[in-house]
Amino acid sequence: RKEVEQDPGPFNVPEGATVAFNCTYSNSASQSFFWYRQDCRKEPKLLMSVYSSGNEDGRFTAQLNRASQYISLLIRDSKLSDSATYLCVVNRASGTYKYIFGTGTRLKVLA
Amino acid sequence: DVKVTQSSRYLVKRTGEKVFLECVQDMDHENMFWYRQDPGLGLRLIYFSYDVKMKEKGDIPEGYSVSREKKERFSLILESASTNQTSMYLCASRTDRARGYTFGSGTRLTVV
Numbered sequence: 001r002k003e004v005e006q007d008p009g010p011f012n013v014p015e016g017a018t019v020a021f022n023c024t025y026s027n028s029a030s031q032s033f034f035w036y037r038q039d040c041r042k043e044p045k046l047l048m049s050v051y052s053s054g055n056e057d058g059r060f061t062a063q064l065n066r067a068s069q070y071i072s073l074l075i076r077d078s079k080l081s082d083s084a085t086y087l088c089v090v091n092r093a094s095g096t097y098k099y100i101f102g103t104g105t106r107l108k109v110l111a
Numbered sequence: 112d113v114k115v116t117q118s119s120r121y122l123v124k125r126t127g128e129k130v131f132l133e134c135v136q137d138m139d140h141e142n143m144f145w146y147r148q149d150p151g152l153g154l155r156l157i158y159f160s161y162d163v164k165m166k167e168k169g170d171i172p173e174g175y176s177v178s179r180e181k182k183e184r185f186s187l188i189l190e191s192a193s194t195n196q197t198s199m200y201l202c203a204s205r206t207d208r209a210r211g212y213t214f215g216s217g218t219r220l221t222v223v
Contacts, residue, residue, distance in 0.1 A: 034211045043201055044154070046211035087153070089211070098169065099212075101146075103153035 001026050004090050006102040014110050017078050021105045023088030024070045032091040033071045035062055037084045038104065044087055047073075078109045114138070117202050117215035124222050130189040132218050134202030142205050143185035144212065145169075145177065147198040154201065160185055192222045 005024045013019045025033075033050035048055065050062040050071050061074040071090075075082055085104040092098040118133035136143065142161050146154040146169075156169030158177040166177050174196060178186045185204075189196055199219050203212035 036211070043214035043217050044212075045214070049211060098156060098159075101154040103151065 003027065003092070003100045004088055004102040006086075006088055006105045008103060009106040010108050011105065012108045012110055013078055015078060015080060017109075018074065018076045019078055019107065020072055020074045021086055021088075021107075022070050022072050023090075023102050023105075024068075025088075025090045025100075026069070027090070027093055028066075028069060029093040030090045031093075032099070033062075033064055034089040034099075035060075035071075035073050036087040036089060036101075038087055039084050044101075047086070075107075078107075080109050080111060083107055083109045115202055115204050115213050115215040117200075117218050119218050120216065122218055122220045124189075124192050124220065126193060126222055128189075128192045128222075130192050130220070130222075132187040132189075132200055132202075132220070134185045134187070134204075134215055135183050136185075136204040136213070137183065138204070138206070138213075139182065140204040140206050140213075141182075142207070143179065144203040144205075145175075145185065145187045146201045146203065147171070147196075148201055148217075149198050157187065189220075192220075194222050196220065197222045 035047040036044040037047045038044040054063040059076045063072045087104045088102040115136045144159040145157040148154045160166045160179040176188045202215040
């Protein structure tokens with residue numbers, strides 16, 4: 001089993017739709033979780049951290065399910081500009097510097 | 112905003128050449144990282160440094176070395192470039208373990 005797994009997509013959704021991605025991780029000792037966004041041929045940029053209680057930033061909501069070992073990202077009212085690849089990032093174990101990146105989920109928002 | 116600057120956007124090198132990739136950050140971050148990104152494989156950690164002159168191997172250090180003589184600069188060295196090192200190389204920095212990374216814009220290296 002991969003340490004971090006994501007559905008590669010693409011998820012093709014119309015503007016205004018709500019879309020959700022999941023990311024599963026294998027190490028129950030992981031403590032830090034993030035979502036990054038990567039545009040084509042650009043560097044990844046931090047979208048948001050994921051906190052135990054769940055957190056929201058505008059149209060974006062991130063949640064953590066420790067029991068089932070996954071994190072999720074929900075995007076409401078999708079915009080064309082949301083089209084990108086979304087990378088899930090998990091630290092390998094508590095206290096480690098090593099973060100593992102998922103291979104990403106591609107989102108296309110269609111006009 | 113933190114800025115992470117990578118010296119070259121595109122590089123073409125010959126097999127067997129020694130290659131230096133430079134990365135500079137301007138926010139006094141302790142931790143710096145080198146990743147490579149390949150289609151289908153995602154980002155893989157090559158080396159990281161948690162302080163000046165400190166370095167640790169990541170998941171794929173073979174064929175690479177690093178140098179961190181100053182806090183703001185972290186260099187990746189390909190001792191003898193090979194075609195399987197053709198990739199996008201991304202440098203990142205962060206202030207501590209709880210924080211996310213800030214990435215540089217990447218260096219697309221082609222080894223011919």
